[in-house]
Amino acid sequence: MKKRLDVLVCGGAACIASHSQDFKNRLIEVVKDHDLEDEINIIETGCMGPCELGPVMVVYPDGAFYIRLKPEYAQRIVEEHFLKGRPVEEFLWQAPEARKIVEEKRQIPFFEKQHKVVLENCGRIDPENLNEYIGNDGYQALARCLTEMTPDVVIDTVTSSGLRGRGGAGFPTGLKWKLARRSAGDVKYVVCNADEGDPGAFMDRAILEGDPHSVIEGMAISGFAVGASRGFVYVRAEYPLAVRRLRRALEQAREAGLLGESILESDFSFDLEIRIGAGAFVCGEETALMASVEGHRGMPSPKPPYPSEQGLWEKPTVINNVETLANLRHIILKGAEWFAAMGTAKSKGTKVFALSGNVTNTGLVEVPMGITLREIVYDVGGGIPGNKALKAVQTGGPSGGCIPAEHLDTPIDYESLAELGSIMGSGGLIVLDEDNCMVNMAKFFLEFCVEESCGQCSPCRIGLKQMLRVLERITRGEGRLEDLDDLERMAGTIKATSLCGLGQSAPNPVLSTLKYFRDEYEAHIREKRCPALVCTDLITYTILADKCTGCTACARKCPVNAISGEVKKIHVIDQGICIHCGACFEACKFDAIERR
Amino acid sequence: MKLEDLKKIREKHQKDMILRDGDARVRVVVGMGTSGIAAGARETLRAFLEEIEKRNIADVIVTQAGERGLSSHEPIVTVLEKSKPNIVYGNVTADVARKIVAEHIVNGSPLSDYVLEVSE
Amino acid sequence: MFHTEAHAPENRHYEQLREFIREQIDKPGPLIQVLHRAQEIFGYLPMEVQDFVAREMNIPHSEVYSVVTFYNFFRTEPIGDHIINVCLGTACHVKGAQLILDALADELDIHVGGTTEDRFFTLSTARCFGACGLAPAMMIDEEVYGKLTVDKARKAIREFRKTTEKK
Numbered sequence: 001m002k003k004r005l006d007v008l009v010c011g012g013a014a015c016i017a018s019h020s021q022d023f024k025n026r027l028i029e030v031v032k033d034h035d036l037e038d039e040i041n042i043i044e045t046g047c048m049g050p051c052e053l054g055p056v057m058v059v060y061p062d063g064a065f066y067i068r069l070k071p072e073y074a075q076r077i078v079e080e081h082f083l084k085g086r087p088v089e090e091f092l093w094q095a096p097e098a099r100k101i102v103e104e105k106r107q108i109p110f111f112e113k114q115h116k117v118v119l120e121n122c123g124r125i126d127p128e129n130l131n132e133y134i135g136n137d138g139y140q141a142l143a144r145c146l147t148e149m150t151p152d153v154v155i156d157t158v159t160s161s162g163l164r165g166r167g168g169a170g171f172p173t174g175l176k177w178k179l180a181r182r183s184a185g186d187v188k189y190v191v192c193n194a195d196e197g198d199p200g201a202f203m204d205r206a207i208l209e210g211d212p213h214s215v216i217e218g219m220a221i222s223g224f225a226v227g228a229s230r231g232f233v234y235v236r237a238e239y240p241l242a243v244r245r246l247r248r249a250l251e252q253a254r255e256a257g258l259l260g261e262s263i264l265e266s267d268f269s270f271d272l273e274i275r276i277g278a279g280a281f282v283c284g285e286e287t288a289l290m291a292s293v294e295g296h297r298g299m300p301s302p303k304p305p306y307p308s309e310q311g312l313w314e315k316p317t318v319i320n321n322v323e324t325l326a327n328l329r330h331i332i333l334k335g336a337e338w339f340a341a342m343g344t345a346k347s348k349g350t351k352v353f354a355l356s357g358n359v360t361n362t363g364l365v366e367v368p369m370g371i372t373l374r375e376i377v378y379d380v381g382g383g384i385p386g387n388k389a390l391k392a393v394q395t396g397g398p399s400g401g402c403i404p405a406e407h408l409d410t411p412i413d414y415e416s417l418a419e420l421g422s423i424m425g426s427g428g429l430i431v432l433d434e435d436n437c438m439v440n441m442a443k444f445f446l447e448f449c450v451e452e453s454c455g456q457c458s459p460c461r462i463g464l465k466q467m468l469r470v471l472e473r474i475t476r477g478e479g480r481l482e483d484l485d486d487l488e489r490m491a492g493t494i495k496a497t498s499l500c501g502l503g504q505s506a507p508n509p510v511l512s513t514l515k516y517f518r519d520e521y522e523a524h525i526r527e528k529r530c531p532a533l534v535c536t537d538l539i540t541y542t543i544l545a546d547k548c549t550g551c552t553a554c555a556r557k558c559p560v561n562a563i564s565g566e567v568k569k570i571h572v573i574d575q576g577i578c579i580h581c582g583a584c585f586e587a588c589k590f591d592a593i594e595r596r
Numbered sequence: 597m598k599l600e601d602l603k604k605i606r607e608k609h610q611k612d613m614i615l616r617d618g619d620a621r622v623r624v625v626v627g628m629g630t631s632g633i634a635a636g637a638r639e640t641l642r643a644f645l646e647e648i649e650k651r652n653i654a655d656v657i658v659t660q661a662g663e664r665g666l667s668s669h670e671p672i673v674t675v676l677e678k679s680k681p682n683i684v685y686g687n688v689t690a691d692v693a694r695k696i697v698a699e700h701i702v703n704g705s706p707l708s709d710y711v712l713e714v715s716e
Numbered sequence: 717m718f719h720t721e722a723h724a725p726e727n728r729h730y731e732q733l734r735e736f737i738r739e740q741i742d743k744p745g746p747l748i749q750v751l752h753r754a755q756e757i758f759g760y761l762p763m764e765v766q767d768f769v770a771r772e773m774n775i776p777h778s779e780v781y782s783v784v785t786f787y788n789f790f791r792t793e794p795i796g797d798h799i800i801n802v803c804l805g806t807a808c809h810v811k812g813a814q815l816i817l818d819a820l821a822d823e824l825d826i827h828v829g830g831t832t833e834d835r836f837f838t839l840s841t842a843r844c845f846g847a848c849g850l851a852p853a854m855m856i857d858e859e860v861y862g863k864l865t866v867d868k869a870r871k872a873i874r875e876f877r878k879t880t881e882k883k
Contacts (some may be wrong), residue, residue: 089678089679110666123663124625125661134606135609136610140606143599199805199843200806200844200848205630206630206631238846241630265598279787279788280787292748295748297782354849357810360668363631444809452843454786631849631860634860635850666849667847668849
């Protein structure tokens with residue numbers, strides 16, 4: 001009689017050596033206990049092959065393949081599988097595909113070289129579910145601060161971890177807190193700077209969207225350390241989803257009593273408010289940010305007094321960036337030594353970079369400080385699409401600079417980037433290849449700063465505009481060689497005399513490109529040529545007589561009727577009329593138009 | 597909330613406990629950050645829910661998360677299963693989502709072409 | 717945040733705004749948050765609305781005006797029902813955002829900053845909304861569209877119009 005299940009227990013030498021007999025005997029007993037002898041056919045077979053996984057067993061007809069069996073598993077297999085028809089997943093061999101994938105994919109460099117601390121929860125937990133955050137050690141660090149640590153111990157821990165501000169200048173976070181704690185006054189504030197204005201940086205958005213509670217917890221810790229009971233999150237209006245998730249998280253934290261009066265039954269009370277920015281890059285500067293939180297125009301003010309002495313509404317105020325705050329809970333839970341063990345001599349921990357531009361894998365990358373740009377671009381980023389040559393990496397946004405290919409092997413931290421004429425900034429990393437014009441890049445950033453200058457001090461308001469006019473002239477092919485010296489001189493004055501960080505750093509993109517790519521500027525000036533074929537005024541389009549078929553496609557596309565020629569005869573572009581738009585180049589199917 | 601409450605919630609919701617909570621055998625996590633949504637994660641999420649309902653599968657839960665970092669491969673979806681490695685998929689369009697339900701979740705064989713990462 | 721609830725200011729809109737101001741007035745420094753709400757309600761901030769805010773908050777109109785004109789986000793001109801923001805951040809610039817912007821201006825037959833005749837779309841630009849990994853990108857209202865090509869961008873706004881008008 002055909003039985004319901006055939007159970008094949010391997011009796012090969014290797015399985016016997018790993019005690020398959022004990023398992024088989026126990027299985028027979030359990031089957032007997034359940035009166036299943038008539039339904040189950042237990043067979044001992046010869047060697048099945050995967051000896052390293054033994055003892056093994058196959059159950060037919062469903063083909064379930066059990067591995068590394070022990071006598072104590074027999075009970076569950078009989079009750080679950082034989083009786084109820086549900087194979088016991090835990091003891092099963094995973095599908096061979098899964099195993100193969102495990103072996104192949106574990107080596108993917110995008111994930112392999114990363115070290116996720118701040119981004120650990122992003123993309124894994126549900127940002128709208130407080131329980132999932134708590135399940136991943138959420139609010140444990142705050143609990144530890146409130147129950148086991150004093151504010152001074154918290155500050156000492158953060159100081160000795162070596163954590164520095166992730167928003168730009170890299171000021172030591174512990175020191176900032178110490179100054180604010182020492183400042184006189186009962187009312188103090190903490191502020192989260194989530195005005196992520198550097199074009200090309202989006203780690204703060206991802207953290208607020210993916211793990212908002214880590215920022216809230218960080219703010220509560222900093223409030224506890226400096227003695228503040230109220231905080232503000234200043235977040236960009238351009239990030240509606242981040243605002244929504246943060247708002248949700250704040251409500252949940254309040255409901256759970258993790259914000260508000262007497263948090264976790266301690267005598268620490270703390271609450272937060274969201275302030276939405278209104279689109280002004282200069283508000284990333286801390287004094288301007290405070291003016292904006294107060295509801296005014298976001299104009300920077302001179303320092304001193306520093307915010308730690310006189311900040312929001314003239315009370316001592318600590319301003320920390322999103323990524324800095326998200327690091328705090330890890331430092332409190334795992335200790336200062338753990339954090340200080342990562343990174344370089346002066347820059348500890350990890351840094352999140354936003355990798356974009358002409359690179360294969362774009363996105364957010366969290367790596368230990370001290371990794372090289374080459375590792376980020378080629379290993380994590382997968383190199384440049386189309387096998388093009390890397391020209392430069394732009395870091396630090398409009399306040400930063402362009403680092404050329406020859407410096408790709410420099411270990412990156414706050415100091416090494418500054419030495420190369422750029423800055424860490426908030427961590428934007430834009431890859432530029434041979435098709436990007438460096439003069440155009442410098443012009444792009446300068447235009448940005450001219451538009452975003454608040455206008456209160458003249459070096460920034462007038463000086464940057466003058467520099468831009470010179471650059472515009474150069475990209476039109478009307479530049480003079482003396483312009484380059486003039487640019488450097490103006491840059492020096494603006495850096496030295498501007499009131500705030502925006503003006504002081506705005507010339508950096510021009511200076512760094514002049515330093516490393518002077519030849520490109522000179523090509524624009526001397527030869528009236530843009531080597532990367534980006535600056536439209538300097539590109540000439542000509543029709544190659546030997547390739548032109550006279551199809552008239554180009555002439556029909558030309559918006560200014562600069563192309564003449566009869567059907568099936570060679571066409572000609574009138575350079576006096578041509579506006580260099582490139583429509584003819586795109587239209588030609590015979591590669592008969594040359595672009596130079 | 598008291599300290600003990602925090603401890604209790606933490607124990608109940610720890611990483612490896614997520615699946616043991618309730619009857620779920622599989623948990624599908626769809627990355628719903630700005631990058632994910634821009635790449636079509638809403639359609640992906642909808643496709644998962646529809647396909648699971650159509651097949652009347654009771655032991656799968658679908659949740660959302662922020663972004664995992666690899667923007668160029670969004671929408672990104674993670675499939676967590678009891679005592680199996682976690683599999684992270686990239687470029688999961690609505691069509692791929694339906695395939696993941698059919699081939700990975702129902703038949704147990706992951707779609708290797710879309711796998712970005714496998715972790716324990 | 718880009719959502720527009722009306723073209724022409726009406727009484728009930730002022731009532732809505734008055735209520736919001738009442739909720740906010742005791743909080744420290746609420747002006748910018750009030751202006752955000754006002755722009756949500758009215759779509760833009762014409763002089764009458766600014767004047768209303770000044771009177772309700774008991775501050776000089778000049779102060780309201782100075783804040784409105786300082787920030788890029790506040791508009792003093794009316795816009796269409798839906799706003800298209802083409803990102804001109806660095807990553808998008810490098811990936812050809814200008815071409816996308818030019819194509820949309822051509823598609824809609826308006827200049828950047830302009831509004832279509834039927835007041836459906838306004839074409840504007842933005843400074844990076846953090847979708848750099850998907851550059852070049854644009855936003856229609858609050859929805860981000862990534863990895864654009866000229867064709868994809870044209871198609872996206874045509875489809876948006878079609879699906880929105882159906883509703």
